[in-house]
Amino acid sequence: xxxxxxxxxxxxxxxxxxxxxxxxxxxxxxxxxxxxxxxxxxxxxxxxxxxxxxxxxxxxxxxxxxxxxxxxxxxxxxxxxxxxxxxxxxxxxxxxxxxxxxxxxxxxxxxxxxxxxxxxxxxxxxxxxxxxxxxxxxxxxxxxxxxxxxxxxxxxxxxxxxxxxxxxxxxxxxxxxxxxxxxxxxxxxxxxxxxxxxxxxxxxxxxxxxxxxxxxxxxxxxxxxxxxxxxxxxxxxxxxxxxxxxxxxxxxxxxxxxxxxxxxxxxxxxxxxxxxxxxxxxxxxxxxxxxxxxxxxxxxxxxxxxxxx
Amino acid sequence: xxxxxxxxxxxxxxxxxxxxxxxxxxxxxxxxxxxxxxxxxxxxxxxxxxxxxxxxxxxxxxxxxxxxxxxxxxxxxxxxxxxxxxxxxxxxxxxxxxxxxxxxxxxxxxxxxxxxxxxxxxxxxxxxxxxxxxxxxxxxxxxxxxxxxxxxxxxxxxxxxxxxxxxxxxxxxxxxxxxxxxxxxxxxxxxxxxxxxxxxxxxxxxxxxxxxxxxxxxxxxxxxxxxxxxxxxxxxxxxxxxxxxxxxxxxxxxxxxxxxxxxxxxxxxxxxxxxxxxxxxxxxxxxxxxxxxxxxxxxxxxxxxxxxxxxxxxxxxxxxxxxxxxxxxxxxxxxxxxxxxxxxxxxxxxxxxxxxxxxxxxxxxxxxxxxxxxxxxxxxxxxxxxxxxxxxxxxxxxxxx
Numbered sequence: 036x037x038x039x040x041x042x043x044x045x046x047x048x049x050x051x052x053x054x055x056x057x058x059x060x061x062x063x064x065x066x067x068x069x070x071x072x073x074x075x076x077x078x079x080x081x082x083x084x085x086x087x088x089x090x091x092x093x094x095x096x097x098x099x100x101x102x103x104x105x106x107x108x109x110x111x112x113x114x115x116x117x118x119x120x121x122x123x124x125x126x127x128x129x130x131x132x133x134x135x136x137x138x139x140x141x142x143x144x145x146x147x148x149x150x151x152x153x154x155x156x157x158x159x160x161x162x163x164x165x166x167x168x169x170x171x172x173x174x175x176x177x178x179x180x181x182x183x184x185x186x187x188x189x190x191x192x193x194x195x196x197x198x199x200x201x202x203x204x205x206x207x208x209x210x211x212x213x214x215x216x217x218x219x220x221x222x223x224x225x226x227x228x229x230x231x232x233x234x235x236x237x238x239x240x241x242x243x244x245x246x247x248x249x250x251x252x253x254x255x256x257x258x259x260x261x262x263x264x265x266x267x268x269x270x271x272x273x274x275x276x277x278x279x280x281x282x283x284x285x286x287x288x289x290x291x292x293x294x295x296x297x298x299x300x301x302x303x304x305x306x307x308x309x310x311x312x313x314x315x316x317x318x319x320x321x322x323x324x325x326x327x328x329x330x331x332x333x334x335x336x337x338x339x340x341x342x343x344x
Numbered sequence: 345x346x347x348x349x350x351x352x353x354x355x356x357x358x359x360x361x362x363x364x365x366x367x368x369x370x371x372x373x374x375x376x377x378x379x380x381x382x383x384x385x386x387x388x389x390x391x392x393x394x395x396x397x398x399x400x401x402x403x404x405x406x407x408x409x410x411x412x413x414x415x416x417x418x419x420x421x422x423x424x425x426x427x428x429x430x431x432x433x434x435x436x437x438x439x440x441x442x443x444x445x446x447x448x449x450x451x452x453x454x455x456x457x458x459x460x461x462x463x464x465x466x467x468x469x470x471x472x473x474x475x476x477x478x479x480x481x482x483x484x485x486x487x488x489x490x491x492x493x494x495x496x497x498x499x500x501x502x503x504x505x506x507x508x509x510x511x512x513x514x515x516x517x518x519x520x521x522x523x524x525x526x527x528x529x530x531x532x533x534x535x536x537x538x539x540x541x542x543x544x545x546x547x548x549x550x551x552x553x554x555x556x557x558x559x560x561x562x563x564x565x566x567x568x569x570x571x572x573x574x575x576x577x578x579x580x581x582x583x584x585x586x587x588x589x590x591x592x593x594x595x596x597x598x599x600x601x602x603x604x605x606x607x608x609x610x611x612x613x614x615x616x617x618x619x620x621x622x623x624x625x626x627x628x629x630x631x632x633x634x635x636x637x638x639x640x641x642x643x644x645x646x647x648x649x650x651x652x653x654x655x656x657x658x659x660x661x662x663x664x665x666x667x668x669x670x671x672x673x674x675x676x677x678x679x680x681x682x683x684x685x686x687x688x689x690x691x692x693x694x695x696x697x698x699x700x701x702x703x704x705x706x707x708x709x710x711x712x713x714x715x716x717x718x719x720x721x722x723x724x725x726x727x728x729x730x731x732x733x734x735x736x737x738x739x740x741x742x743x744x745x
Contacts, residue, residue, distance in 0.1 A: 091555045139735040146492050147734050149555055154682045154727035161724035279563045282556050317571050324564035331553045332543040
């Protein structure tokens with residue numbers, strides 16, 4: 036019942052956001068808002084693995100871009116497929132990749148998993164760069180439809196709504212996990228994996244669930260990207276800034292709860308949008324890096340930690 | 345790169361014009377194998393053309409993998425074209441063996457592939473020697489101190505840029521200036537370790553945050569370098585960049601040979617230091633048992649600080665020889681993360697000898713891959729290597745665990 040109420044509340048918040056955005060009558064609001072929502076999904080997805088179980092994933096960009104490239108492939112083969120179906124496919128592919136990666140490396144210490152995720156990002160990028168069907172290193176062009184298919188308005192508004200629903204879904208999932216048996220298992224792994232294993236927590240299975248879920252959500256977040264940017268090349272799809280942002284947001288917000296990544300994503304995402312417009316995009320990235328290092332050193336529990344003292 | 349691509353096309357074009365080739369190719373005019381047709385054309389200086397692809401294959405490996413996208417594409421195209429023709433030519437041999445012209449071309453082809461293989465092996469070994477220098481710092485910090493310094497390649501690139509400034513603004517030799525600047529990097533390393541120690545190690549249980557810390561440093565240094573130097577490729581000048589030694593058909597570019605020798609000297613020196621000095625042995629001991637080390641009247645925190653300083657100091661020299669080998673721009677640090685950790689893990693964490701052997705193995709594999717499949721595939725080799733090592737034998741080839 037609590038979950039249902041939470042979903043209803045967040046849907047209300049979501050529709051209020053959308054209505055306000057429509058009232059502003061400036062398409063840029065949707066473009067900027069889409070990015071912030073996308074980071075809410077990414078940060079929440081990262082936190083399911085990184086925050087709850089303590090396994091650091093540096094390969095966000097890989098899962099994200101695999102989702103995006105799934106859309107590129109589907110767009111070229113079955114262009115009539117609706118966007119949500121493409122997102123499901125992207126999520127499925129990324130989830131399976133996450134499962135395979137986890138199966139290979141999650142038996143080892145967490146460090147090795149982290150390094151392997153970095154490695155996977157480059158392997159995936161190399162494969163995509165060499166795959167001519169999706170444009171190779173030249174990139175792929177996707178023509179964005181002019182109008183939203185379900186309600187009157189621009190297509191970017193449709194993308195915004197889709198991402199809004201996805202972020203509500205992923206935050207609800209993260210919150211539901213946090214208060215469930217699964218979530219307690221995850222925390223047990225984070226706090227002391229050996230002790231958890233000894234007391235009968237199926238650690239490998241739980242870690243695999245977390246990796247697949249986290250990777251799948253990242254893939255879903257990436258799937259609409261080709262329609263958003265209309266031109267996708269490996270260098271931008273696999274950009275390191277996705278990885279840095281998705282790590283910085285939960286760590287700045289606080290990793291222990293579902294709220295932390297949301298706060299971090301809204302704060303940092305908005306800050307970056309503003310800084311990109313007013314200063315420069317390179318400086319806004321530098322800002323993210325400095326904030327990440329600063330918070331990690333000075334405020335280990337993040338912003339949420341300030342209020343829970 | 346562009347000029348070479350043109351050259352290749354020209355050869356193919358000429359080959360298609362000769363009627364000998366037409367009879368040879370038997371209706372496969374689209375897939376004319378340039379090598380056999382060249383060798384039937386006796387008026388050309390055969391050796392020169394025969395070696396050309398081989399040399400290109402070995403010496404531009406690194407250059408090409410980092411040239412801007414369209415250039416890389418072109419290079420890749422050339423390589424793939426060559427490799428495909430090579431394969432087609434080899435497959436056609438059996439069907440055409442009665443023809444004496446094909447017999448000669450077969451002999452030339454065997455020569456060619458041996459030259460190519462030999463050069464690829466040699467340049468792979470030299471490249472591997474250089475990889476060892478980049479990795480040795482991580483072998484110390486990750487292998488001995490258990491500090492997952494994923495920012496190490498960023499320090500290597502920083503070393504490249506300091507060597508670049510010393511070379512282009514003051515005219516110093518890049519490698520010597522890399523060695524001369526290593527004390528400054530040592531101080532940088534001890535400072536970073538101090539921050540790390542105070543914020544993570546003494547608070548205990550900090551694996552996530554310390555990983556994020558080094559990841560943040562990696563990212564900050566990359567963005568800062570982009571802001572200061574832009575994304576252009578930077579080069580250095582030195583007398584040993586350009587000329588090559590030739591031993592038979594094997595080609596030893598000094599641009600790869602000098603870095604390899606310096607790298608081996610660096611690792612040898614570090615090995616001697618680790619084996620024969622008190623601090624060196626204390627560094628080896630500190631990862632195993634810090635309390636026992638305290639009983640020997642050594643402060644583990646100080647020992648680790650020195651070791652981390654040394655690992656960053658090695659990045660100065662590694663960076664200097666990196667910019668000798670290839671042009672440098674800020675984002676190439678990322679490509680080295682996978683290589684470094686693949687080598688470090690495969691070599692058995694903390695073993696210097698293992699690091700050198702693993703580095704050379706990886707170098708040879710990358711060189712063979714980029715010679716026979718194209719340089720755009722070579723990043724995947726290191727990472728594939730790493731994944732396989734982690735999945736199959738995480739203790740490394742020479743690991744003791």
